[in-house]
Each structure stands twice: as structure tokens, then as C-alpha cells.
Amino acid sequence: xxxxxxxxxxxxxxxxxxxxxxxxxxxxxxxxxxxxxxxxxxxxxxxxxxxxxxxxxxxxxxxxxxxxxxxxxxxxxxxxxxxxxxxxxxxxxxxxxxxxxxxxxxxxxxxxxxxxxxx
Amino acid sequence: xxxxxxxxxxxxxxxxxxxxxxxxxxxxxxxxxxxxxxxxxxxxxxxxxxxxxxxxxxxxxxxxxxxxxxxxxxxxxxxxxxxxxxxxxxxxxxxxxxxxxxxxxxxxxxxxxxxxxxx
DNA sequence: GATACCATGCAGGAAGGATGCACCGTAAAC
DNA sequence: GTTTACGGTGCATCCTTCCTGCATGGTATC
Numbered sequence: 001x002x003x004x005x006x007x008x009x010x011x012x013x014x015x016x017x018x019x020x021x022x023x024x025x026x027x028x029x030x031x032x033x034x035x036x037x038x039x040x041x042x043x044x045x046x047x048x049x050x051x052x053x054x055x056x057x058x059x060x061x062x063x064x065x066x067x068x069x070x071x072x073x074x075x076x077x078x079x080x081x082x083x084x085x086x087x088x089x090x091x092x093x094x095x096x097x098x099x100x101x102x103x104x105x106x107x108x109x110x111x112x113x114x115x116x117x118x119x
Numbered sequence: 120x121x122x123x124x125x126x127x128x129x130x131x132x133x134x135x136x137x138x139x140x141x142x143x144x145x146x147x148x149x150x151x152x153x154x155x156x157x158x159x160x161x162x163x164x165x166x167x168x169x170x171x172x173x174x175x176x177x178x179x180x181x182x183x184x185x186x187x188x189x190x191x192x193x194x195x196x197x198x199x200x201x202x203x204x205x206x207x208x209x210x211x212x213x214x215x216x217x218x219x220x221x222x223x224x225x226x227x228x229x230x231x232x233x234x235x236x237x238x
Numbered sequence: 239g240a241t242a243c244c245a246t247g248c249a250g251g252a253a254g255g256a257t258g259c260a261c262c263g264t265a266a267a268c
Numbered sequence: 269g270t271t272t273a274c275g276g277t278g279c280a281t282c283c284t285t286c287c288t289g290c291a292t293g294g295t296a297t298c
Binding site (some may be wrong): 001002003005006007009010012014015017020021024033062084087088091092093094096098099101102103117118119 | 120122123124125126127129130131133134136139140143181197203206210211213214215217218220221222236237238
């Protein structure tokens with residue numbers, strides 16, 4: 001493996017702030033779909049600009065797809081997990097299993113009810 | 120899931136430059152062990168300082184262990200993958216399978232003989 | 239004193255991310 | 269005709285994190 005290898009690059013953008021949160025929000029959505037504005041409000045502190053940038057990135061990498069419905073009143077822009085994206089979610093789930101096994105005492109997780117986390 | 124969640128934090132330090140390469144070098148070593156100086160020369164361009172920092176980090180996170188042999192001539196410092204570290208390697212392998220499935224055309228990987236990559 | 243091995247401290251610079259503001263297009267509602 | 273909701277883009281600035289290079293430190297053997 002090298003720096004620049006696909007695995008390396010993938011891990012790198014997954015690790016960027018907001019990326020996993022966005023993937024998870026899509027995963028939670030009905031049919032793994034969410035609108036731009038839904039994501040915006042779910043994620044709270046994220047700015048439009050950053051959200052837009054992350055979505056572009058994930059789209060470019062093929063983890064999500066963008067479906068724009070121009071027939072509706074204000075434009076409706078939906079994002080949906082692709083098959084590839086769903087498989088990444090599974091890998092993230094493996095990471096969670098690992099974390100629960102080896103890092104039980106984690107404070108942030110400890111504060112939350114892990115059963116509420118979809119992962 | 121939140122920022123600050125174990126999964127998030129883990130992905131974050133795994134994504135840091137050199138971290139995966141170091142884990143892989145340990146994985147390749149006999150008994151999953153490597154000396155500081157071996158890692159240094161395997162990884163080529165890494166500086167002692169960064170290598171040292173990454174190893175500290177991985178040790179703190181429980182993915183590797185440090186065994187120092189002070190009885191020898193110059194000190195001998197060995198690093199070994201823990202059980203937890205080995206399981207992370209498996210997750211990274213899953214990522215590779217995913218990458219091979221969805222990102223076949225990756226240039227960097229294409230230049231190399233993937234069969235030579237231990238992942 | 240030179241060398242091998244392992245490591246840390248400081249300083250500079252690049253990259254990533256947050257923030258603020260302005261701006262585009264559409265179409266419905268007022 | 270102006271405002272509003274929706275989904276964006278472009279530019280500029282700031283701050284923090286990360287990476288790198290260079291110097292320095294300890295120890296113990298030769």
C-alpha cells in the first residue's frame with residue numbers, strides 16, 4: 001500500500017469533518033434518501049457551504065447520488081446512498097463493533113444511549 | 120453518532136498520514152513485530168519525529184504495544200500489533216475489498232501490482 | 239570521542255475547516 | 269413588483285491542525 005492508494009484516499013475523505021455524519025443521516029432516511037434542507041437541519045451546526053462541498057465530494061466518489069426535481073415549486077434536491085455507499089456503511093458498522101469491543105469506556109459514547117445510534 | 124464519538128475519532132487518527140502504513144508494516148513483520156529502526160527504513164521518507172509520534176498515538180489507543188529491551192547494546196525498541204490492532208487490519212482489508220470492487224480504475228493502484236500489497 | 243538507537247523540542251509552512259457576505263435562478267405567494 | 273423558500277456558488281479571512289526540517293538529548297558500547 002502507498003499513500004495515494006484508494007484505501008488511503010477513501011479513509012481520508014471519510015475522516016473529514018461531517019462526512020460520516022452525512023452518510024449516516026442518509027442511511028437513516030427512508031429509502032436512504034434525504035433532502036438538502038433536511039440534512040442541513042439534522043446536522044445542526046453545519047453551514048450550507050460545507051454541506052454542499054461534502055455532498056459534491058461524496059457524489060464524485062460515487063457513494064451518493066443527487067436527484068434534482070425541477071418540476072416542484074422550489075427545487076427539490078435529494079441525495080441517496082448508492083450501493084457502494086451502503087457497503088461503506090457496513091464497514092463503518094464493523095468499526096462500531098470494534099469500538100464497542102475495545103473502547104467501551106469512551107466518554108462521549110458513554111454520555112449517549114448507544115442504542116439510539118443507528119450504526 | 121457524534122463528532123467525538125469513538126468511531127469518528129478512530130477513523131480520524133487512522134486517516135492521518137503514515138498511520139495505516141505503519142500498521143501494515145507491523146502486520147507484515149514476523150509475529151507482527153517490528154523495530155523502530157526497521158519501520159524507519161521501510162517507510163522511507165518518514166521522519167523519526169513523526170514515526171515516534173504515530174507510534175505513541177497507536178500505543179495510547181491500544182492498537183500496538185511497545186517492548187523496550189534495555190539489556191541490549193543500543194536499546195532495542197519493538198512494536199507489536201495487539202489483538203485490537205489485528206482486528207483493525209481486518210477492517211482495513213474490508214476497505215480494500217470495497218475499493219477493488221468499486222474503484223478498479225484507480226491510477227496509483229493501477230501502477231502497482233496489487234498482489235504485492237499485503238492488504 | 240565516535241557511533242547506533244530511540245526519542246523530544248522548537249519553528250516554519252501548508253492544508254483543512256469555519257465564517258461572513260454577496261450573488262444566481264426559479265416559482266409561488268403577497 | 270417585491271418578498272420568500274429552496275438549493276446552491278464564489279470570494280476573502282481567520283484559526284487550528286498537521287507535516288517537516290533541524291537541532292539536541294540520553295545511553296551504552298566500541
